[in-house]
Amino acid sequence: MLFPLAARFVAGETADEAIEVVRRLNADGLDATIDVLGEDVGDAPSAARIRDTYAALIEQLHAAGVRTNLSLKLSALGLTFDPALALANFCAILDAAQQALPDPFVRIDMEGSALVEPTLALFRAAFATHRNTGTVLQAYLHRTPADVDEMIALRARVRLCKGAYKEPPSLAIQAMAQVRERYRELALPLLLHGTYPAFATHDESLVDAVRAAATANAVPSSAFEFQMLYGARPELQRRLVAAGYRVRVYVPYGTFWAKYFRRRVTERRENLLFAVGSLIRK
Numbered sequence: 172m173l174f175p176l177a178a179r180f181v182a183g184e185t186a187d188e189a190i191e192v193v194r195r196l197n198a199d200g201l202d203a204t205i206d207v208l209g210e211d212v213g214d215a216p217s218a219a220r221i222r223d224t225y226a227a228l229i230e231q232l233h234a235a236g237v238r239t240n241l242s243l244k245l246s247a248l249g250l251t252f253d254p255a256l257a258l259a260n261f262c263a264i265l266d267a268a269q270q271a272l273p274d275p276f277v278r279i280d281m282e283g284s285a286l287v288e289p290t291l292a293l294f295r296a297a298f299a300t301h302r303n304t305g306t307v308l309q310a311y312l313h314r315t316p317a318d319v320d321e322m323i324a325l326r327a328r329v330r331l332c333k334g335a336y337k338e339p340p341s342l343a344i345q346a347m348a349q350v351r352e353r354y355r356e357l358a359l360p361l362l363l364h365g366t367y368p369a370f371a372t373h374d375e376s377l378v379d380a381v382r383a384a385a386t387a388n389a390v391p392s393s394a395f396e397f398q399m400l401y402g403a404r405p406e407l408q409r410r411l412v413a414a415g416y417r418v419r420v421y422v423p424y425g426t427f428w429a430k431y432f433r434r435r436v437t438e439r440r441e442n443l444l445f446a447v448g449s450l451i452r453k
């Protein structure tokens with residue numbers, strides 16, 4: 172019922188709607204990564220449903236001919252109650268993507284701090300047998316510099332973001348200025364030594380810092396990408412494409428959109444104002 176409010180940030184409730192959004196983004200020179208919404212799944216049949224939804228999406232993408240890869244959350248595949256089951260579900264998705272998609276890459280999103288170590292452990296296990304995956308590191312966590320070093324050594328693809336969850340000072344930097352500083356510090360080794368890093372942010376000061384560091388170190392724009400969320404700063408996304416950068420838009424869809432939408436509005440008050448405003452203007 173609330174969906175019209177979420178529609179700015181969620182592509183729709185069906186795969187067809189998400190594919191249509193990706194088609195429009197592709198026409199504007201943007202790449203995409205599609206996420207089937209769903210997290211904190213508590214039983215095996217629900218985790219299997221999410222796995223099967225990804226498999227069906229992959230079938231549809233095979234025929235659709237759009238430029239996209241996939242993102243997912245391991246808690247949707249059973250990580251919180253059965254990591255071995257989550258690994259099996261995840262590897263089934265990696266296999267299906269490898270068989271059917273021109274870009275078979277499947278990114279593991281990073282969730283709250285309780286799931287960081289289990290997520291990285293499962294990522295390492297999957298990466299040992301499947302190269303078409305990578306993960307996300309959150310600049311606000313104190314542990315992340317060491318994780319960046321590990322992922323560089325593994326030659327694993329990293330998406331760097333600030334971090335979207337409320338974490339205690341013992342685990343995460345609290346002040347935004349310091350989170351930004353840490354983000355810039357971590358972006359440099361990823362640019363210089365990482366494997367096709369992705370810089371996920373709508374923060375123009377960070378976008379500019381990444382651009383400047385790439386230019387100063389002669390890192391070509393084809394060696395990394397920016398990533399932004401569907402509905403957030405569409406004009407900045409297109410400006411970067413016009414300037415010759417690769418930009419990938421995160422396109423979530425599905426019926427379980429409430430938690431995703433809540434994160435977007437608690438992150439930025441203007442996101443809620445924008446959603447309400449666009450509802451009124453309809």
Ligand code: FDA
Pocket residue numbers: 279280281282307309332333334335336371372373374375398399400402403404420421438439441442
């Ligand atoms: P932030 O919200 O700090 O904003 C900085 C500036 O950007 C603002 O002052 C404003 O000018 C502008 N701005 C930002 N959003 C805007 C909007 N909607 N409209 C207009 N102006 C806006 N987190 C996580 O924990 N795990 C994950 O796996 C991911 N994955 C992920 C993928 C992608 C593609 C993105 C873009 C982000 C994530 N995140 C994430 C979320 C991330 O950690 C972070 O919470 C948000 O990106 C918000 O931080 P920003 O750096 O984007 O800008």
